[in-house]
Amino acid sequence: MALTLDKNWWRQAVIYQIYPRSFKDSNGDGLGDIKGITSKIDYLSSLNVDAVWLSPFYPSALADGGYDVDDYRDVDPKLGDLADFDEMLSKLHGAGIRVFVDIVPNHSSNLHEWFKEAIAAEPGSAARNRYIFREGKGANGELPPTNWPSHFAPSAWSHESTQGGKHNQWYCHLFAPEQPDFNWDNREIEEDFLKTLKFWADRGVDGFRIDVAHALKKDLSEPLKDQERYPDLNNRKPGENILFDRDDVHEIYKEWRQLFNQYDPPRVAVAEAYVPADRLALYANPDELGQAFNFELLEANFNAHEFKTVIDRGITAAKAQGSSSTWCLNNHDQMRPATNYGLLTTVDRIRWKNSGGTTNPLDEELGLRSALAASMLIMALPGCTYIYQGEELGLFEVLDIPEDQIQDPQYLRNHKVDKGRDGCRVPLPWTKSGASFGFGTGGAHLPQPNWFAAKSVEAESGVADSPLEIFRTALALRKGLVTDEELTWHKTTDANVLHFSRPNGWHCLTNFGRNHYSFAGLGEILHSSSPLAQAGIFLIHGVQTSGNDLPPATTVWLKGPHA
Numbered sequence: 001m002a003l004t005l006d007k008n009w010w011r012q013a014v015i016y017q018i019y020p021r022s023f024k025d026s027n028g029d030g031l032g033d034i035k036g037i038t039s040k041i042d043y044l045s046s047l048n049v050d051a052v053w054l055s056p057f058y059p060s061a062l063a064d065g066g067y068d069v070d071d072y073r074d075v076d077p078k079l080g081d082l083a084d085f086d087e088m089l090s091k092l093h094g095a096g097i098r099v100f101v102d103i104v105p106n107h108s109s110n111l112h113e114w115f116k117e118a119i120a121a122e123p124g125s126a127a128r129n130r131y132i133f134r135e136g137k138g139a140n141g142e143l144p145p146t147n148w149p150s151h152f153a154p155s156a157w158s159h160e161s162t163q164g165g166k167h168n169q170w171y172c173h174l175f176a177p178e179q180p181d182f183n184w185d186n187r188e189i190e191e192d193f194l195k196t197l198k199f200w201a202d203r204g205v206d207g208f209r210i211d212v213a214h215a216l217k218k219d220l221s222e223p224l225k226d227q228e229r230y231p232d233l234n235n236r237k238p239g240e241n242i243l244f245d246r247d248d249v250h251e252i253y254k255e256w257r258q259l260f261n262q263y264d265p266p267r268v269a270v271a272e273a274y275v276p277a278d279r280l281a282l283y284a285n286p287d288e289l290g291q292a293f294n295f296e297l298l299e300a301n302f303n304a305h306e307f308k309t310v311i312d313r314g315i316t317a318a319k320a321q322g323s324s325s326t327w328c329l330n331n332h333d334q335m336r337p338a339t340n341y342g343l344l345t346t347v348d349r350i351r352w353k354n355s356g357g358t359t360n361p362l363d364e365e366l367g368l369r370s371a372l373a374a375s376m377l378i379m380a381l382p383g384c385t386y387i388y389q390g391e392e393l394g395l396f397e398v399l400d401i402p403e404d405q406i407q408d409p410q411y412l413r414n415h416k417v418d419k420g421r422d423g424c425r426v427p428l429p430w431t432k433s434g435a436s437f438g439f440g441t442g443g444a445h446l447p448q449p450n451w452f453a454a455k456s457v458e459a460e461s462g463v464a465d466s467p468l469e470i471f472r473t474a475l476a477l478r479k480g481l482v483t484d485e486e487l488t489w490h491k492t493t494d495a496n497v498l499h500f501s502r503p504n505g506w507h508c509l510t511n512f513g514r515n516h517y518s519f520a521g522l523g524e525i526l527h528s529s530s531p532l533a534q535a536g537i538f539l540i541h542g543v544q545t546s547g548n549d550l551p552p553a554t555t556v557w558l559k560g561p562h563a
């Protein structure tokens with residue numbers, strides 16, 4: 001299937017996120033790789049996705065799962081080489097699937113040539129000026145230069161001696177010490193990233209996901225200032241925070257857009273930026289990245305009012321910028337939705353995860369039903385649907401990874417306060433049995449639980465009402481149903497049920513409540529996230545149901561009258 005030439009292909013696309021090291025291992029070394037992805041293009045086609053987004057596959061010592069990049073213009077030899085990448089890209093394109101790569105511009109890894117050079121260089125040298133090196137405080141410079149916090153360690157500063165430096169300076173890292181931040185006030189950095197973007201765009205890459213897009217510019221004027229409070233976004237005028245979401249970051253993206261527009265079709269980009277909704281819209285400006293992730297559903301409970309509020313806000317904000325919204329229920333940083341929705345809303349998820357899931361019961365059936373209902377709801381919204389690998393299998397979070405096998409710096413670096421993100425990064429199960437459930441011929445770099453057998457692609461393929469087949473049918477239908485980016489809300493007689501339609505009469509109803517809801521007379525049933533005919537078995541009030549009743553935690557799509 002050929003790629004369309006439509007410049008707006010991205011506005012309502014379905015994008016499948018691949019975490020390459022955990023997708024498919026082609027050589028039995030326990031790590032997923034590029035050839036593994038190529039070998040599963042038929043699977044991606046069977047899902048009817050428009051694009052894949054690959055989390056970093058660049059050379060990396062994996063201090064942060066690949067978000068610590070040694071070389072931005074190469075493939076990690078553990079995962080393949082550029083020829084493998086080109087082959088994968090051309091075969092994906094041949095199957096009508098576009099490709100996004102992840103760009104990590106805030107920081108490199110400590111093994112990047114430039115950082116090694118900087119550590120070996122003199123204070124004040126051009127090599128050190130590519131990063132953020134400063135003298136420490138205290139009589140002998142023994143204290144960090146400022147109080148800036150890191151996401152993974154208490155301080156955003158490490159002494160250069162920890163990296164073999166022979167002087168008395170500190171370097172800045174908003175994430176792990178192995179992820180030194182670039183100095184974006186240095187034109188050389190701007191030019192190097194333009195070169196990187198061009199490198200991948202020239203190879204045919206269609207889009208870019210921009211990591212921590214809001215952090216590149218910092219207030220580096222001397223003397224450096226302490227952060228008053230963290231996060232400091234409310235203390236200062238928007239755009240004037242010391243570390244995040246500064247107004248001047250947008251100059252970078254305006255220049256990137258000029259480069260993207262030199263291609264036909266223009267390259268697209270989506271910002272990962274944790275900033276308030278009104279500020280997020282700036283990144284999504286068509287003169288800049290063009291789109292930004294809306295992460296608000298990740299925080300929402302499975303609740304009609306919360307979902308509606310987020311949806312309205314997201315659509316309004318995207319429209320105001322001429323962008324389209326993005327919808328996601330998870331990614332490689334978040335707890336799996338089937339687990340998330342199976343927990344009572346009052347549970348502190350971090351503490352619960354740390355307990356190995358033992359402190360509170362998990363209602364797996366309700367969690368999975370709710371996750372599938374939420375997925376079919378977001379697929380019906382105007383804008384892009386993001387799917388994170390394994391979501392289509394209804395995978396739960398893996399909660400019992402032994403401590404000595406945890407890889408995530410969020411846990412290792414942060415006093416083991418939060419067990420971290422490995423539980424959603426366990427290699428995918430492809431088959432019911434065999435070494436690593438078909439992930440590869442060897443082991444898996446994170447341990448897979450036995451319940452993966454029943455959640456494997458093999459176990460779910462062809463089984464009506466399995467999560468995989470619910471996704472496949474929904475995404476195949478979606479292709480023919482997507483229309484103008486308009487949505488009309490319809491009144492329901494139950495506040496726990498949301499009902500909206502799209503201009504061509506595509507109606508979507510989601511029941512967030514505990515009672516059945518009748519949709520008799522609204523239209524012809526196209527698809528549902530749980531079986532409708534068996535609705536009665538889910539009843540809690542013992543009411544008999546028919547195929548026109550929407551059971552709890554279910555979404556139904558109907559072909560009804562035009563809105």
Ligand code: NOJ
Nearest residue numbers: 064067104175211212333
């Ligand atoms: C956001 C990425 O999604 C996350 O996985 C990573 O740890 C941080 N950025 C740092 O790059």
